[in-house]
Amino acid sequence: MLIEPLHEEFGARISGVDLSLPLDVQTFAEVDAAINRYSMLLFENQAMYDAAQLDFTCRFGQLEEEHVTYYGQGKIVYIGLVGNIDATGEKVAARQINSARGNEMWHSDSSFREIPAMYSILAAYEVPEEGGETEFASARAAWQRLDESTREQIQDLVGIHDYIYSRTKISEDAVNDSQRTFMHPVRQRLVRQNPVTGDKNLFVGSHVKEIEGMPESKARQLIKRLIDEVTRPQSVYRHRWRIGDVVIWDNRCLLHRGCGYDAEKYRRRMHQTRVRGWCPSIAEAFDTA
Ligand code: OGA
Ligand code: MN
Numbered sequence: 001m002l003i004e005p006l007h008e009e010f011g012a013r014i015s016g017v018d019l020s021l022p023l024d025v026q027t028f029a030e031v032d033a034a035i036n037r038y039s040m041l042l043f044e045n046q047a048m049y050d051a052a053q054l055d056f057t058c059r060f061g062q063l064e065e066e067h068v069t070y071y072g073q074g075k076i077v078y079i080g081l082v083g084n085i086d087a088t089g090e091k092v093a094a095r096q097i098n099s100a101r102g103n104e105m106w107h108s109d110s111s112f113r114e115i116p117a118m119y120s121i122l123a124a125y126e127v128p129e130e131g132g133e134t135e136f137a138s139a140r141a142a143w144q145r146l147d148e149s150t151r152e153q154i155q156d157l158v159g160i161h162d163y164i165y166s167r168t169k170i171s172e173d174a175v176n177d178s179q180r181t182f183m184h185p186v187r188q189r190l191v192r193q194n195p196v197t198g199d200k201n202l203f204v205g206s207h208v209k210e211i212e213g214m215p216e217s218k219a220r221q222l223i224k225r226l227i228d229e230v231t232r233p234q235s236v237y238r239h240r241w242r243i244g245d246v247v248i249w250d251n252r253c254l255l256h257r258g259c260g261y262d263a264e265k266y267r268r269r270m271h272q273t274r275v276r277g278w279c280p281s282i283a284e285a286f287d288t289a
Contacts, residue, residue: 001014001016001017001031002015002016003038005038006042007237009138009141009235010040010140010141010237010254011039011040011136012038012041013042013043013044014042015043017031017043019043019046019056019246020046020048020049020052021052022055023056023059032060035119035248035250036194037197039138039249040237040247040248040249041247041248042239042245042246042247044245046123046245046246047244048125048246048271050079050271053079053123053246053273054078054079054273056121057119057121060119060275061275061278062276062278063273063274063276064078064110064117064274064275064276065077065078066078066080067110067113067163068080071163071179071182071183072176072179073178074178078273079271079273081272082100082103082270082272083269083270084268085268085269091267094263100258102166102167102174102206103257103258104257104258105169105205105257106137106205106206106227106256107205107206107207107256108139108203108205108207108252108256109251109274111188111207111208112162112166112185113186115276115277115278116251117251117274118251118274118276118278119248120249120272120275121246121247121273121274122134122248122271123270123272124243124244124245124246124270125243126243126267126268126269127243127268128261128265129266130266131259131260131261132241132258132260132261132266132268133238133258133259134239134247134256134257135237135259136236136237136238136249136254136255137230137232137235137237137255138201138235138253139201139202139230139253139254140194140199140253142201142202142226142235143191143199143202145229151191154190154191154202154222154226156189156191157191157211157212157214158187158212158213159203159204159212160185160187160208160211160212161185161207161208162183162207163175163183163207164183165185165209166207166209167179190202190204190211190226192252192253194252199253201252202226202229203252203253204223204226204227204230204255205255208223227255230255238259241270251274252277
């Protein structure tokens with residue numbers, strides 16, 4: 001297995017691993033160590049299919065159900081369809097593409113759930129000829145850049161993450177009644193720590209609506225400042241997808257966003273699975289900080 005860094009702050013290309021076959025214990029241990037260290041791993045030219053993706057995902061922990069279908073229709077599915085193609089292979093309606101526009105804001109997957117996603121895995125089957133990249137940035141590297149007084153000021157703060165808030169920024173009808181009923185704001189520590197490496201990081205993104213105990217305008221300023229710090233241009237890795245790419249990333253400490261593409265002109269079909277975090281991040285931060 002060969003590991004080549006993709007960006008000086010995070011990310012690595014892994015070669016010599018075939019994800020269509022179950023990984024042996026040793027190889028899996030190396031991949032597991034690499035994701036904790038690099039936060040994002042790219043595997044190219046993979047002959048991926050859903051069963052293999054689910055199998056690979058399960059090696060890291062429990063599957064997280066895809067939340068749009070779960071909260072929107074009460075159905076549990078584990079493969080999320082990302083892009084503009086439905087399960088039958090047809091292009092989806094413009095409205096659904098619109099609701100996916102939320103992915104174009106910097107975010108950490110399902111930070112709006114009490115137990116947020118640990119890892120997301122995206123496999124590319126069809127990619128647009130232009131656009132449709134995904135950008136990543138490290139909230140761990142950003143923490144390391146912060147000055148001591150800012151670190152002290154934010155160390156114990158709690159962010160309120162709210163899916164309804166982030167989606168209705170795009171449009172009021174981006175969420176349905178069921179989502180409004182079942183998706184409540186949740187509290188997440190603003191500073192998290194990786195339990196394996198001990199590294200600290202910011203935990204911000206588009207779902208953060210408020211900071212507990214802070215006036216709204218001051219909170220919005222702070223959230224923006226921290227997101228800007230994480231995503232300053234020289235710290236962003238932009239992934240240009242190729243068919244057969246599989247990327248796994250660590251939502252505990254990376255932000256990501258989609259770059260948009262011409263959904264009328266091009267097809268984009270990616271399958272996403274997620275690993276559930278192993279305990280609420282509030283408890284995790286308190287236990288290890
Ligand atoms: C995701 C996501 C962005 C993209 O799959 O979680 O945010 O580029 N995707 O599709
Ligand atoms: Mn996402």
